[in-house]
Amino acid sequence: MSATKEVVVRLTKYKNVLEKLRSLGFVKVFSDNLADAVGVSPALVRKDFSVFGLTGKKRAGYQVDDLIAQLNRILGVDEVQRVIVVGCGKIGTALMRYRGFARERIRVVAGFDVDPSKIDPNAPIPIRDINEMPYIVKSEKIQVAILAVPETVAAQVAEALIAAGIRGILNFAPILLKSQNNVVVQNINIALELENLFCLLRFAEQGLDRGRP
Amino acid sequence: MSATKEVVVRLTKYKNVLEKLRSLGFVKVFSDNLADAVGVSPALVRKDFSVFGLTGKKRAGYQVDDLIAQLNRILGVDEVQRVIVVGCGKIGTALMRYRGFARERIRVVAGFDVDPSKIDPNAPIPIRDINEMPYIVKSEKIQVAILAVPETVAAQVAEALIAAGIRGILNFAPILLKSQNNVVVQNINIALELENLFCLLRFAEQGLDRGRP
DNA sequence: CGCAATATGTGAAATCCTTCACGAGTGAGC
DNA sequence: GCTCACTCGTGAAGGATTTCACATATTGCG
Ligand SMILES: NC(=O)c1ccc[n+]([C@@H]2O[C@H](COP(=O)([O-])OP(=O)(O)OC[C@H]3O[C@@H](n4cnc5c(N)ncnc54)[C@H](O)[C@@H]3O)[C@@H](O)[C@H]2O)c1
Ligand SMILES: NC(=O)c1ccc[n+]([C@@H]2O[C@H](COP(=O)([O-])OP(=O)(O)OC[C@H]3O[C@@H](n4cnc5c(N)ncnc54)[C@H](O)[C@@H]3O)[C@@H](O)[C@H]2O)c1
Numbered sequence: 001m002s003a004t005k006e007v008v009v010r011l012t013k014y015k016n017v018l019e020k021l022r023s024l025g026f027v028k029v030f031s032d033n034l035a036d037a038v039g040v041s042p043a044l045v046r047k048d049f050s051v052f053g054l055t056g057k058k059r060a061g062y063q064v065d066d067l068i069a070q071l072n073r074i075l076g077v078d079e080v081q082r083v084i085v086v087g088c089g090k091i092g093t094a095l096m097r098y099r100g101f102a103r104e105r106i107r108v109v110a111g112f113d114v115d116p117s118k119i120d121p122n123a124p125i126p127i128r129d130i131n132e133m134p135y136i137v138k139s140e141k142i143q144v145a146i147l148a149v150p151e152t153v154a155a156q157v158a159e160a161l162i163a164a165g166i167r168g169i170l171n172f173a174p175i176l177l178k179s180q181n182n183v184v185v186q187n188i189n190i191a192l193e194l195e196n197l198f199c200l201l202r203f204a205e206q207g208l209d210r211g212r213p
Numbered sequence: 214m215s216a217t218k219e220v221v222v223r224l225t226k227y228k229n230v231l232e233k234l235r236s237l238g239f240v241k242v243f244s245d246n247l248a249d250a251v252g253v254s255p256a257l258v259r260k261d262f263s264v265f266g267l268t269g270k271k272r273a274g275y276q277v278d279d280l281i282a283q284l285n286r287i288l289g290v291d292e293v294q295r296v297i298v299v300g301c302g303k304i305g306t307a308l309m310r311y312r313g314f315a316r317e318r319i320r321v322v323a324g325f326d327v328d329p330s331k332i333d334p335n336a337p338i339p340i341r342d343i344n345e346m347p348y349i350v351k352s353e354k355i356q357v358a359i360l361a362v363p364e365t366v367a368a369q370v371a372e373a374l375i376a377a378g379i380r381g382i383l384n385f386a387p388i389l390l391k392s393q394n395n396v397v398v399q400n401i402n403i404a405l406e407l408e409n410l411f412c413l414l415r416f417a418e419q420g421l422d423r424g425r426p
Numbered sequence: 427c428g429c430a431a432t433a434t435g436t437g438a439a440a441t442c443c444t445t446c447a448c449g450a451g452t453g454a455g456c
Numbered sequence: 457g458c459t460c461a462c463t464c465g466t467g468a469a470g471g472a473t474t475t476c477a478c479a480t481a482t483t484g485c486g
Contacts, residue, residue: 005413006473012408016387030433039389043475046435058434058481075408076415083407090310094303095403100364100387104404106411144410151313167417168410170403174229174313176252184413186406190308190383191317193399194296195225195288197357197381198319200218200397202289204380219443243463255463256445263465271451271464 007048008075013038014045015071016104022064030061077105083170084142085111086157087149088118088127091172095146096125108146110136130157134164144168151175158185220261221288226251227258228284229317235277243274290318296383297355298324299370300362301331301340304385308359309338321359323349343370347377357381364388371398 017037021029031042031049038045049055049062052074056062072078081104085092088111096108111127113119120127128136136142145166149157154173161169168184171177174192177185230250234242244255244262251258262268262275265287269275285291294317298305301324309321324340326332333340341349349355358379362370367386374382381397384390387405390398 003416004472008412008416009405009409012405012412013389016405032433037389039391041475042433043436043477044473046433047474050435056434057483059432059483061433075412077408077411081407081411090307091304094307097303098403100404101407104408106404106407143414144407146407168414170407170410176226176250178252182417184410184417186410188401188403188406190311190401191313191319192222192225192229193401194294194314194319194357194359194383195290195317196222197383197397197399198290198294199221199225199288201356201381203216203221204395204397217442245463254445256447256466257443259463259465260444269464270453272453272462274463 003051007051010038010040010044010048011052011071011075014048015068015075018064018068018071022068026064028061029064029067031056033061079105081106081144082109082140082142083107083144083146084109084133084137085146085148086113086130086133086161087147088113088115089148089150092146092148095148109140109142112136130160133160137161137164137166142166144170147171147173147177149173216264220264223251223253223257223261224265224284224288227261228281228288231277231281231284235281239277241274242277242280244269246274292318294319294357295322295353295355296320296357296359297322297346297350298359298361299326299343299346299374300360301326302361302363305359305361308361322353322355325349346373350374350377350379355379357383360384360386360390362386 014034017034018029021033031045034045035042052070054062054067054070083106085096085108088096092111092113096111101108108125111125112130112133113127114130116129118127119129143166145161145168147154147158147161147169151173154171154175155177158169158171158177162183167182169177169186171185171187172190174189176187179185227247230247231242234246244258247258248255265283267275267280267283267287296319298309298321301309305324305326309324314321321338324338325343325346326340327343329342331340332342356379358374358381360367360371360374360382364386367384367388368390371382371384371390375396380395382390382399384398384400385403387402389400392398
C-alpha cells in the first residue's frame with residue numbers, strides 16, 4: 001500500500017484527534033479509539049500507520065505523545081506554516097481573523113486586495129495592494145495562498161500567484177482550479193456543499209436508487 | 214452501479230458546469246467537455262448519466278437544456294432551497310451575505326445567535342435569538358442549517374438543531390459531527406484543508422509521494 | 427511466574443470505483 | 457441518399473482501497 005492523498009488526509013485527522021486527546025490527559029490510545037473519532041475502521045487506522053512505519057505495542061496500543069511527534073515529523077508541521085490571504089472581502093476577512101489557525105501552527109502573514117479602501121499596511125495583519133504581492137511572496141518565501149477573490153477574476157489571480165512563486169492554493173471561488181505542474185490546489189466550494197446536502201437529504205427521503213433498471 | 218454519494222456530488226458539478234455553458238450559449242455538449250470541466254474521465258461521465266437513465270444521442274452528444282432540466286429533477290432543486298445560519302460571527306456573517314447562494318437557488322432565511330448585540334430581527338435577513346430557533350424551524354419548515362458557532366458549543370448546538378427538526382447540517386466547527394439516523398452532516402474544516410495543503414506540498418517537494426500518477 | 431486476555435500488524439479476500447474497449451446508432455457532408 | 461467519422465452506452469477488466477481474519481506479541485493479574 002502506498003501513500004495516496006487520502007492517506008495523508010487521514011493522518012492529519014488522526015493527528016488533530018490525538019492533540020485533543022492529549023489535552024484531555026490521554027497517554028495511550030487504541031486503533032479503535034482513533035477509528036471512532038475519525039469515522040473509519042480500526043483496521044484502516046493500523047494500515048495507514050503501517051505505511052509509515054508507525055508502530056504500537058501489541059497490547060498497549062499507541063503512545064499519544066510518541067504518535068503526535070512522529071506524525072508531525074511525517075507531515076512536516078514542525079515549524080509555523082505561513083500563508084497569505086488574497087481578496088480581503090467578506091470571506092477573506094473572516095479567515096484573516098480566524099483564531100483557529102493559530103492552534104494548527106498556521107499564521108496569516110498578510111492580506112492583499114485591489115480595493116484601495118481595504119488597504120491598511122499597519123494593521124496587525126497588514127493588508128497590502130495586490131501589486132505588491134509578487135514582491136512580498138518572494139521576499140517572505142511564502143508558498144501557500146488562500147484565494148478569496150470574486151469568481152470573475154479568480155483564474156487570472158491564481159495565475160499571478162503561481163507566477164509569483166506560490167505553490168499551494170486554497171481556493172474559495174466557485175471555479176475548479178486544477179492542480180498542475182508543481183502547484184497543489186484545494187478547491188472549497190461552499191455553495192456546492194450545500195447543494196449536495198439538499199440532494200442527499202432528498203435522496204435519503206426517497207431512497208437512493210432512482211435510476212432505471 | 215448504484216447511486217453513491219460520490220455520484221451525486223459529481224452530478225451537481227455537471228449541473229453547475231452545464232449552467233455556465235448554457236449562459237455561454239452552448240446548445241449541445243459531449244461527455245468529453247464535461248469530463249474536462251469537472252476533472253474526471255469521459256467514460257465516468259457517461260456511466261454517471263446511465264445510472265439515472267440520462268441519455269444523449271449517438272453523435273450529437275447531450276442537449277444542454279434537456280440535461281439541466283433532468284438533473285434538476287433528479288437532484289430535486291426545482292424550488293428555492295431554504296437554510297438558516299446558526300452563529301452569526303465572522304464566518305456566519307460572511308455566509309449570510311454571500312451573493313453566490315442566490316445563483317444556486319439557495320436562500321438564507323434567518324440567522325441565530327446567543328449574543329444580544331448581534332440580534333436584529335428587522336435586518337433584510339433577520340438575526341434572532343437562538344431560543345427562537347426551534348419555533349422558526351418548525352413554523353418555516355426549515356430542513357438545513359449552517360453551523361458556525363464556536364467549537365466548544367458546536368456539538369450541543371447541533372443536538373438542539375436536530376431536536377428542532379433540522380435534517381441536514383453544514384458544519385464549520387472543527388469537530389467531526391457524524392451523520393446518523395436521518396440526519397445528514399457535511400463537515401467543512403478549513404484549517405484541516407490548509408494543513409493538508411502544506412503536507413501535500415512537502416510531499417511533492419521531497420518526491421516522497423509514493424502515490425498515484 | 428505463568429496464563430489469559432487483548433490489541434497489533436499484515437497477507438489475503440472482498441468490495442468499490444474507474445477506465446477500457448468496442449458495438450451501435452447518427453448526424454454532417456458531399 | 458450514402459457514407460463514415462464520431463460519440464454514446466455498457467459489459468468486462470483493471471486498480472485501488474478497505475475489511476477480514478488470524479498469528480503474534482505484550483501486559484495485567486491472579
Ligand atoms: N462570502 C462567502 O461566504 C463565500 C462563500 C463561498 C464562496 N465564496 C467565494 O469567495 C470569493 C470571495 O467572496 P466574498 O463574499 O468575500 O466577496 P467580496 O466581494 O466580499 O470580496 C472579494 C474581495 O476581493 C477583492 N478583489 C477583487 N479583485 C481582486 C484582485 N484582482 N486581486 C485582489 N483582490 C481582489 C475585492 O476588492 C474584495 O475585497 C468569491 O469567489 C465567492 O464566490 C464566498
Ligand atoms: N472565521 C473563520 O474563518 C473560520 C474558519 C474555519 C472554521 N471556523 C469555525 O467556525 C466557527 C465560528 O467561527 P467564527 O470565527 O465565526 O467565530 P466567532 O466567534 O466570530 O462567531 C461565533 C458566533 O457564534 C455565536 N454563538 C456562541 N454560542 C452560540 C450558541 N450556543 N448558539 C448560537 N450562537 C452562538 C457567538 O455569539 C458568535 O457570534 C468556529 O467553530 C470556528 O472554528 C471559522
